[in-house]
Amino acid sequence: MNLLNSILNWYFKKEALPYWCMFLIDTATIFFSGLFTYWIFNKTGAFIDHRFELLYTLLLYVLLTCVGFRIFHTYSGILRYSSFVDLWHVAMSNAVGLALSLIAHFTMEYLHVDKIGILTLTETCTMFLIATLAMWTIRVLVKMLYDVILADKKAVRVLIYGAMEGAVGLAKYIRTQQPAKFVLMGFIAHEKSNENRLHHVRLMGKKVYNTQDNLAHIIKKYGIKGVLISPTRTKDFQNDREMQNTLISTGVKIYMTISAHEMQVENGKLTDSSLADIKMKEVSVEDLLPRDEIQVDMNSVGALLRGKKVLITGSAGSIGSEMVRQIAIYKPAEMMLIDQAETPQHDIRLMMSNEYPDIVAHTVVTSICKEKRMEEIFSTFQPDYVFHAAAYKHVPMMEDNPSESIQNNVWGTKIIADLSVKYNIKKFVMISTDKAVNPTNVMGCSKRICEIYVQSLDKAIKDGKIKGITQFVTTRFGNVLGSNGSVIPLFRKQLEAGGPLTVTHPKIIRYFMLIPEACKLVLEAGTHGKGGEIFVFDMGEPVLIADLAKRMIQLSGAKNVEIKYTGLREGEKLYEEVLNEKENTKPSFHEKIRIAEVRSYEYEEAQQSITELYQISAAYDDMNTVRKMKEIVPEYISKHSRYEALDQK
Structure with a gap:
């Protein structure tokens, strides 16, 4: 038994037997099948008396069968991986050998050569049938030994x-x-x-x-x-x-x-x-979330961006970095990548140099709020398309820092939008959020003000009030799976620490989308948008965050990990709306994208309001800043926040 195991281990540790070994095994199978067949049909005495004639005949038949081996390459397969195709090739090669052997039999009989052709027609056919079955059996047994006896114990x-x-x-x-x-x-x-x-x-x-x-x-x-x-x-x-x-x-x-x-x-x-x-x-839990596959016409995106200059703000963020990757695929002429986070931006720099060395990519560490720096970038780079993903996005942080949210999200957007008009950018695509709909927090309201401004600017261009060619397109969607600071990475860290997993409320729900899917929809919306639209993405079915936490605990296999409910944070609501209830939508070019019909604002009104808001924010008086925000966006009603006092009539 030990000897058998040693032999099997020796064979299965090899990549494969050499071709000549396989060839010898198959030829030996043909030869001994002939001996066995003749012994079955004839007495032992006849077997001994005609041993030389039988030897010459079988050697000729084996030689002729080698023609079939060569045609069907039966010796080149690896026995342990034999399949039906390999068995079929064995049968066909032996059929060729049988046909040639029968031709040889009749030829020897016609020429009266007694030393060759001792096997009868029946014996010859039987010989090749037995040989075929034997060759099949060898391959199946080796495969079984490999699959069963020597299977990896760790499998x-x-x-x-x-x-x-x-x-x-x-x-x-x-x-x-x-x-x-x-x-x-x-x-x-x-x-x-x-x-x-x-x-x-x-x-x-x-x-x-x-x-x-x-x-x-x-x-x-x-x-x-x-x-x-x-x-x-x-x-x-x-x-x-x-x-x-x-x-x-x-x-x-x-x-x-x-x-x-x-x-x-x-x-x-x-x-x-x-x-x-x-x-x-x-x-991972992301893989198990129910969602429909999203089909996007990326060919039209490629046709739009290929050979063009593209500027991306927020290029080191979750959405911005994926936008960089997806746009780089289509070989733009140059890319200008802007972000104020040095280390993540350095990672983007390395990624571009390693994965897309043929694309000229400028990675700049700066803030979109620096108007002179942005002016210098636009004047020298002269982009064709702008994708604006830069924004402060964390609800609790912006609730505590409303002035910063205005100076970065709103004023930064205004700077980039105004420069896009000045330098004749073809299209400006802004990434917004479902938190801009009926906002209950500072962050969501700041993004709604951004939407108002770029829409009013687009309308002013179309009405001829402002000279320009830029088309402004807004895309609005919910949470993306695995983004920086989102709930799933947080739960993972809490699981690694042994828990508990913190959920703000047992009934809180959120919409989720994969980052690559969201970015593809952004690119397609930007490609097809004519300017002035707010594109709303179908986020599928909402997910109960408590269920998400339970599922992650189950998948981790961790025991005795609790879920702790901490209460809604400032500005947080139980569910996010993708559309304002007063808004209607109309279909677009894509079943997963709809166009929101929102109230339009005149450019002069929007510009004046935003300028006043920016000036107020410079004093860093939180209440006055939020008060002005509520004037601009009347549907902004604070929830679980100190700013609720401003909503009291």
Whole structure:
């Protein structure tokens, strides 16, 4: 037994046997199949009496069969990875060998060569049938030994969620991994409509389970430690909350393919290139949030930006940095990247030099509030397009620092917008927030004032009151998953510290979107916008933050971690609105993007109000600053804030 284990370990640790070893194994199989066949059909005495004729005949037949080996390359396969295609090639190569051997038999018979052709037609056919079965058996046994006996003891027993082509492709992939990371134990039907059809069905020799089966019992019974999500069924699983809860409650790890939404699928099947690039990762809570896949026409974005000069403010932030990456793909002529955070901006500088060395990228550390510096940048760089992502965004911070929110968010936006008009920028795209709708806090109101100003400026250009060509487009959306300072990174830090996870209120809800998806929608809205629009993104279904916290605790496997409710913060509300209730929307060029119909402001009024607001903020009197903000935005009603006193009639 020890000798056998040594031999098997020696073989399976090798990449593959040399071609000549495989060739010798196959030729030996043909030869000994001939000996065995002749012995079956004839007595032992005849076998001994005609041993030389039999030897010459079999040597000729083996030589002729080598033609089939060469045509179908049966010796070039790796036995442990044999598939149906390999078995088919063996059968076809032996069919060629049989045909050539029969031709040789009749030729020798016609030429009356007695030393060759001792096998009858029946014996020759039987010989090749036995040889084919023997060669198949060798390949199947080696594969079984590799898959079962010598499987990596550390390999995780898994089920695959999905029972169609994508799942089978994934199953084939994990079986070829070396060393093996997963051991396939079965499949889970991905939708109820398939359950009756797939009940008691086996795929690749493994059972298909459905929701009627007691999956928790099955997982425990067979020692299942993980579930792999088929790349073609990611969306189904994200929307299958019941299945998620069942699996998480058992403690199994859930794995998804990295960038599954980008994998190429044709007719429900993964392409060969996608199968070659599969990489699995353990899921995070972001992966489990239900959301529809967003399709964006990035070709039109590329056509707009290719070869142009692009300026991005807030380039080191969560949204701004992703905008940099997505725009750089389309090879703009130059990029001007502005942010006041030195270290994150340095990271952007390194990223551009490493990943996009062919693009001229200027990384500037400065504030958008420095009017002379901004003037110098615009006059020398002369951008074609401006994407304005710079802003203070944290609600509690701005609640304590309203003057700073005005000087950075509002006055900084005014500076960039005015310079865009002065230097004939083609399009100015501003990133706003759902907190600007019926604002209850300083940050949200500051962004609403920004919206008012750029819309009024666009209207003034169209009305001929201001000379310019710039089109001003605003995009408005909610929280992005994993952004700096957002709730998910906070929960992760609290989990690492052993808890508790802090949630402000048990009923608080928020909308979430992936950063890359949000940026793609920003780019498409900016491409199609004609100026003056406020584009509102469909954020999908809202998420209860308390449920998000519970799910993260479950996924982490941590025990005895509590959720602590701390009470709503200043300016915080239970839910965010994407639109003011007095506003209507109309459809746009994209099903996930709508256009808000908002009250328009005259430019002179907006400019005067904002100038007065800026002057008031210079005194750093919080109450006076917020009072003026409420005059400009009457729907701004403070919540859980000291500024509620200003709302009392």
